[in-house]
Amino acid sequence: MQNSVLEIHPVTIEGGEVVYRGIFCAPCRNDASVTFRVPVNESEPINESGMVEAFTLVFLLPAMRVGLPFVVNGAIDANFRRNLEQLKGFWTNLVPEKFSMIETKFTDCEEPTPEVPKAAVSCFSGGVDSCYTAIQISGSDDGAIIPCPLEGMVMVHGLDIPFRQSEVFESAFQRSEKIASSLNLPLHRISTDVRNIQKQFDLDWPTEYHIFPVASALYLFSHRYQLAVIPPGYSYDKLSLPIGSNPISDLFLGSGRMGFFHHGASAGRFDKVKAICGHQAVSDNARVCFEASRLDRNCGKCLKCCSLQIALQLNGIREPKCFSEPIDFQYLENLALENHSVRGTFQEYAKISRERGEMQLLSSLEICLEKNRHVEEYAQQQKRKNRFNNKLKRFLSKIR
Ligand SMILES: [Zn+2]
Numbered sequence: 001m002q003n004s005v006l007e008i009h010p011v012t013i014e015g016g017e018v019v020y021r022g023i024f025c026a027p028c029r030n031d032a033s034v035t036f037r038v039p040v041n042e043s044e045p046i047n048e049s050g051m052v053e054a055f056t057l058v059f060l061l062p063a064m065r066v067g068l069p070f071v072v073n074g075a076i077d078a079n080f081r082r083n084l085e086q087l088k089g090f091w092t093n094l095v096p097e098k099f100s101m102i103e104t105k106f107t108d109c110e111e112p113t114p115e116v117p118k119a120a121v122s123c124f125s126g127g128v129d130s131c132y133t134a135i136q137i138s139g140s141d142d143g144a145i146i147p148c149p150l151e152g153m154v155m156v157h158g159l160d161i162p163f164r165q166s167e168v169f170e171s172a173f174q175r176s177e178k179i180a181s182s183l184n185l186p187l188h189r190i191s192t193d194v195r196n197i198q199k200q201f202d203l204d205w206p207t208e209y210h211i212f213p214v215a216s217a218l219y220l221f222s223h224r225y226q227l228a229v230i231p232p233g234y235s236y237d238k239l240s241l242p243i244g245s246n247p248i249s250d251l252f253l254g255s256g257r258m259g260f261f262h263h264g265a266s267a268g269r270f271d272k273v274k275a276i277c278g279h280q281a282v283s284d285n286a287r288v289c290f291e292a293s294r295l296d297r298n299c300g301k302c303l304k305c306c307s308l309q310i311a312l313q314l315n316g317i318r319e320p321k322c323f324s325e326p327i328d329f330q331y332l333e334n335l336a337l338e339n340h341s342v343r344g345t346f347q348e349y350a351k352i353s354r355e356r357g358e359m360q361l362l363s364s365l366e367i368c369l370e371k372n373r374h375v376e377e378y379a380q381q382q383k384r385k386n387r388f389n390n391k392l393k394r395f396l397s398k399i400r
Contacts, residue, residue, distance in 0.1 A: 075106060
């Protein structure tokens with residue numbers, strides 16, 4: 001019987017970087033290669049642990065797209081093996097038309113060696129969620145939130161900022177580093193060309209794939225940290241599956257070498273901004289925008305930017321340095337709110353504006369909400385449509 005196979009190459013040093021490379025081979029398909037690169041000084045001593053977990057995760061969804069048994073030339077521990085079964089079940093249950101349940105075979109299986117976590121690492125983008133998580137966890141060293149202290153953060157180049165835009169990433173990294181150093185945390189960097197895989201295997205970035213390369217990048221720091229912290233993309237009340245990172249399947253990314261912890265989903269957007277805006281390094285350097293012409297900056301015009309500007313103003317920060325201009329109230333009045341969830345957030349902002357006597361902001365928000373009244377109706381229609389589609393998908397997967 002045919003298999004798909006993952007070959008993990010020995011670590012090499014190329015141009016001052018430690019290079020981790022995995023190649024996925026499947027019948028009748030071009031081989032797919034992914035590299036992760038860490039500056040040599042970031043990886044001292046040169047780390048070789050966590051590579052099997054890292055590349056297994058990167059190629060798991062591609063292997064489930066291919067649908068053949070997935071053979072990995074490497075060893076894993078029993079915790080990772082168990083979690084992998086849960087992870088496969090999660091994706092075949094949620095997206096059965098795209099992902100098949102496959103057998104995963106490892107050429108060797110180590111005994112479980114659960115480490116008592118001594119240090120945690122968080123992935124960091126410089127956005128509201130990752131700043132909130134970093135501030136909350138680094139401010140609590142009594143074990144009340146996580147069992148060990150947060151001692152570092154990792155920023156990955158090649159995810160939201162394209163791999164080829166080194167200069168843009170460097171600038172974004174420097175902004176993030178200012179936030180990290182204000183919290184006395186080192187910020188590690190790692191780059192990857194993994195976006196090619198997403199295109200090659202037709203994986204949707206936000207709803208399916210983006211957490212896998214993030215987890216892989218964190219595994220390549222597992223020689224220093226035994227617990228990985230993932231800040232959420234959505235709070236519990238805004239969560240809608242499937243979504244790549246969520247409080248359920250993030251926990252299935254872990255192994256005996258490194259556990260995974262999803263932090264921050266119980267706080268809403270406004271509460272998060274309220275918690276972080278007392279840190280000047282954050283309000284000066286936060287980066288939330290995916291629509292700016294340069295992704296190291298905030299455009300000040302998209303929904304994410306406007307939402308952050310409003311939340312900062314409601315917390316007394318009128319001209320934050322992370323935006324080049326203050327809020328444009330007239331622009332705000334004409335903003336298109338893309339869905340029911342965003343409209344809900346803006347309704348909350350209007351309520352707080354009234355409570356705090358921010359009358360100019362309130363007036364603009366009310367005009368904006370009125371212009372977006374149809375979003376409610378559209379959201380209800382979409383909900384009914386999604387419910388019907390999900391039922392149909394489940395029915396079709398059962399009769400296949
Ligand atoms: Zn923007």
